[in-house]
Amino acid sequence: MTNLTADKNVKALQRLLSIMEELREQCPWNSKQTLESLRHLTIGKTDELSEAILAGNLEALKQKLGDLIWHVVFYSKIAAEQNAFDIGDVINGVCDKLVVHHPPLHTVASEAESQHHGNLSTPPEKDPNQSLLVDIQASLPxxxxxxxxxxxxxxxxxxxxxxxxxxxxxxxxxxxxxxxxxxxxxxxxxxxxxxxxxxxxxxxxxxxxxNPESALEQANRKFIKRFHYMEQAAQRDGKNLPDLSLAEMDTYWEAAKKNLN
Missing domain, CATH: 1.10.287.1080 (MazG-like)
Known part of the structure; x- marks a missing residue:
């Protein structure tokens, strides 16, 4: 990464943090948000990000990534107000994790960083009495x-x-x-x-x-695409899809399978 790019990225993050401070103090909606109130909004933004990826829409992807970065900053700000952690702790935490799980990164870490973060070459030992499934998030689909x-x-x-x-x-x-x-x-x-x-x-x-999730999503999108074809084909024939018999709908369905990828 060039110094120019790095400087641009640092300034962008500083700008976002400054906006967060201002909105948290002056905006009625932002000032009253909590970790719990943001949670369902974050889930929605994650779904929108997924839609942008599936659609191959890079402009929408950029916007949705921005929304998620904003949420990360927002959560970190609330946590900082509770004297728990701040955005710097969040970023350093993921950096430490990456270094732990990717040994080649140790070769570029300075001695001072190694002393600051401790011995990163060995991941923290897990409690032997702890289940091996403990890291699997309960909230996952x-x-x-x-x-x-x-x-x-x-x-x-x-x-x-x-x-x-x-x-x-x-x-x-x-x-x-x-x-x-x-x-x-x-x-x-x-x-x-x-x-x-x-x-x-x-x-x-x-x-x-x-990947079963990706495969099922492809099946969902394929069904939706074919169903839309059925609806449009019926409308062109002056028919209303719900009024058709199953046999008539099957005819349109087979046409959809034939004419769509």
Whole structure:
């Protein structure tokens, strides 16, 4: 990074921090926000960022990244008011973590930095009584959480030996779900069997190197695209989609599959 670029970035961050200070003091809305009140807004901004990435819209991506940086600064400001930490602590914290997990960075760290941060060559020891799954966030979407759980189990060797056996497990779970449904078992048990099936499918996705979240999102977007085609095709024919029979809708659906990628 050139000195000019670095100077530009430092000035941009300083400007943002200055605006944060001013708004926190003078803006009624900003001054009353708390960590809890911002949380659901941050979730919304993260969803918008995801949409920009999926759409390949770099201008929107830039804007949404800005929104998230603003939220990081906002959380840090509130925490600083509570004498917990500030934005500098946040940035240094992630820098320390990167150095810990990427040994080549040690070669460019100064002796003074090493003394300041302590011995970064060895990650902090974990409590031996602590679960290996403790770092998996409870708030993660269930599909991603399943993948993270399975990845962690794999790291300690608790995993299926091969892809074929994973697929056998998927087929077993399908049979159990069908048997549960046919036997008229309670809804809670049916839901439990469905969860087992989905968990096993996530595991199979991992074995064939597919991100289940990305794959499901692609399927969602494909369905939406085809459904919009159906609606528009029906309108061109002077028809209202909800008024059509299933057979008529299937005709439009097959046309959508044929004409769209």
């Amino acid at each position: 269930a599909l991603i959480k399943a993948l993270r759980i399975q990845e962690q189990a794999h790291r300690i060797g608790f995993d299926w030996p091969n892809q074929a056996e994973v697929w056998e497990k998927v087929e077993e779970e399908i049979r159990e779900l069908k048997q549960c449904q046919e036997a008229g078992h309670p809804q809670a048990q049916l839901e439990n069997e469905w969860g087992d099936l989905l968990f096993s499918l996530v595991n199979y996705a991992r074995f064939i190197h597919i």
